[in-house]
Amino acid sequence: MATQLPPGIQLEKVDDRIMTLNVGPQHPGSGHMRLIIKVDGDYIVSCDPDPGYVHRGEEKMAEYRNYIQNIPHLERPVIHDSCNILYPYCLAVEELLGIEVPERAKYIRVIASELNRCIYTLYWLAIYGIFLGHSTMFMWPAGDRELFIDLLEAMSGARVTHAYLVPGGVRNDLPANFEERCLRQVDYLEKRLKEYQSIFYKNPILISRTEGTGILSRTDAIRLGTTGSVLRASGVDYDIRKKEPYDVYENLDFETVVRKEGDSYARSYIPYLEMFESCRIIRDAIRKMPKSGSVRTKLKPNPKGGNDEVYKRVESGRGSLGYYIVSNNRPEPYRVKISVGSFRNLICMPYLLKGELLGNMPSVYWGLNYWPVEADR
Amino acid sequence: MSTAGGIIRALNSGIKHLAIRRFTLRYPEQKLKFVGDGFQFNPETGVGIAGLRGRHILYHEHCTGCQLCSVACEGIAEAIGMVKIDETWKQNKKAIMPQIDYGKCVFCGLCVDACPFYALYMTNDYELSSFTKSALIYTPAQLAVKPKISQDVEIKIDDRGATHG
Numbered sequence: 001m002a003t004q005l006p007p008g009i010q011l012e013k014v015d016d017r018i019m020t021l022n023v024g025p026q027h028p029g030s031g032h033m034r035l036i037i038k039v040d041g042d043y044i045v046s047c048d049p050d051p052g053y054v055h056r057g058e059e060k061m062a063e064y065r066n067y068i069q070n071i072p073h074l075e076r077p078v079i080h081d082s083c084n085i086l087y088p089y090c091l092a093v094e095e096l097l098g099i100e101v102p103e104r105a106k107y108i109r110v111i112a113s114e115l116n117r118c119i120y121t122l123y124w125l126a127i128y129g130i131f132l133g134h135s136t137m138f139m140w141p142a143g144d145r146e147l148f149i150d151l152l153e154a155m156s157g158a159r160v161t162h163a164y165l166v167p168g169g170v171r172n173d174l175p176a177n178f179e180e181r182c183l184r185q186v187d188y189l190e191k192r193l194k195e196y197q198s199i200f201y202k203n204p205i206l207i208s209r210t211e212g213t214g215i216l217s218r219t220d221a222i223r224l225g226t227t228g229s230v231l232r233a234s235g236v237d238y239d240i241r242k243k244e245p246y247d248v249y250e251n252l253d254f255e256t257v258v259r260k261e262g263d264s265y266a267r268s269y270i271p272y273l274e275m276f277e278s279c280r281i282i283r284d285a286i287r288k289m290p291k292s293g294s295v296r297t298k299l300k301p302n303p304k305g306g307n308d309e310v311y312k313r314v315e316s317g318r319g320s321l322g323y324y325i326v327s328n329n330r331p332e333p334y335r336v337k338i339s340v341g342s343f344r345n346l347i348c349m350p351y352l353l354k355g356e357l358l359g360n361m362p363s364v365y366w367g368l369n370y371w372p373v374e375a376d377r
Numbered sequence: 378m379s380t381a382g383g384i385i386r387a388l389n390s391g392i393k394h395l396a397i398r399r400f401t402l403r404y405p406e407q408k409l410k411f412v413g414d415g416f417q418f419n420p421e422t423g424v425g426i427a428g429l430r431g432r433h434i435l436y437h438e439h440c441t442g443c444q445l446c447s448v449a450c451e452g453i454a455e456a457i458g459m460v461k462i463d464e465t466w467k468q469n470k471k472a473i474m475p476q477i478d479y480g481k482c483v484f485c486g487l488c489v490d491a492c493p494f495y496a497l498y499m500t501n502d503y504e505l506s507s508f509t510k511s512a513l514i515y516t517p518a519q520l521a522v523k524p525k526i527s528q529d530v531e532i533k534i535d536d537r538g539a540t541h542g
Contacts, residue, residue, distance in 0.1 A: 069451075072487065073453070153429065154412045157486065163485040163487070171425045171486070173425075175427040198390040199387045199390045202387070203384070205387075207383075
């Protein structure tokens with residue numbers, strides 16, 4: 001993982017030359033977390049991530065609320081990806097309570113979660129751009145994101161925290177003429193995404209800063225337990241939508257994006273390419289969706305789960321996102337454990353940053369697709 | 378050479394945007410149009426009707442004071458409290474109706490899902506800011522007022538880009 005160092009630079013044993021830097025928790029480049037970085041000149045000797053500044057006790061809070069009341073607070077860890085973070089919860093609760101989901105609701109859920117994945121990725125791309133000093137890449141995705149936010153607002157009634165998915169389906173049916181409007185805006189976004197190529201991804205300045213930095217080999221990616229775009233950037237073809245299809249993903253036409261380089265450039269390129277796949281999924285889902293029918297199974301008030309435990313996971317914008325729910329014949333879950341992709345990807349950061357230039361820290365850090373609030377839960 | 382070419386191509390694609398129409402909603406002058414009259418819920422089918430989840434509207438002639446909205450809000454935001462009202466309605470023996478604190482409300486709309494009497498819906502009104510915290514607490518009388526809506530701008534997409542207008 002260590003890159004070729006100029007002569008005279010040693011990574012170990014030069015104690016008196018090493019300086020400790022605290023990046024964060026208030027530094028805008030770190031998000032809500034602290035990175036304790038030891039530097040020798042411009043080179044990073046060691047990095048010790050210190051997360052936990054935005055821990056909210058979501059898992060404990062979930063034990064005091066019933067299965068419906070849990071919805072609004074469980075989407076708070078990633079408000080930009082709120083459909084995807086609720087998705088495994090709904091799947092798990094449906095299995096616990098034995099609820100059948102109508103066919104149309106399954107397609108609507110897929111559309112909502114793919115729209116939300118695009119919203120998340122565009123937001124992430126905006127931050128990635130501004131931390132590499134590319135302010136145009138901050139403006140463009142932040143503006144284009146509005147199109148999909150408006151679509152989800154029309155669907156769910158809220159701009160960011162949708163609370164749209166519920167155990168048993170979705171809260172409400174699609175509004176009139178939604179399909180037509182959705183297809184128009186998806187087409188437009190695809191056109192816009194192609195313009196990002198020349199200004200950002202094919203930009204020699206970005207390539208020089210990201211290509212070859214923070215290389216994570218295929219074996220290391222598997223050994224460290226990374227998920228999502230980080231895993232796929234290292235050449236592992238693993239997408240939960242393909243490998244363990246949930247709802248209607250097995251009927252839909254899309255491909256997993258894999259790159260072999262394992263460097264920061266590949267990690268930043270994969271979410272971008274996946275947005276095209278998301279657009280494809282949305283188009284396919286709109287075509288295959290039943291045109292009418294129920295969208296929500298009626299639940300009993302205060303439904304009780306049996307003596308059971310369920311683990312369900314989905315592919316979120318940041319990798320595998322799973323819920324492990326234990327119930328004991330009460331309206332509230334006994335235990336809710338949220339397993340998030342962000343936290344799992346954080347573990348490879350000390351390995352990636354060792355031997356890198358300090359200036360490359362933001363590109364490696366944000367390339368991990370890490371969301372501090374989700375990791376702390 | 379390829380580096381210079383790449384930079385020129387990047388600059389060029391930025392310059393092209395000078396000719397593209399601006400995609401900015403000029404908010405106080407323009408207001409985005411929403412679908413429908415706000416989020417509503419049909420207790421018979423158990424399915425909601427799509428719409429913006431803004432400020433609530435309370436139909437006094439339907440509200441029975443059953444407190445289900447308040448119970449639904451208990452674990453979420455605790456924004457809804459039941460208060461005594463002066464009016465007399467024959468379906469509302471206890472003469473209590475919900476009062477909503479918008480300083481706490483998260484606009485999840487689960488209170489609307491909980492109401493079985495077609496009494497509590499949400500509207501397209503989202504401009505709720507005030508100078509004092511106490512002004513954010515809406516009494517049943519304030520909640521009964523229909524909001525004045527003047528939202529008319531839609532997103533238009535053509536060859537020259539997307540605009541609001």
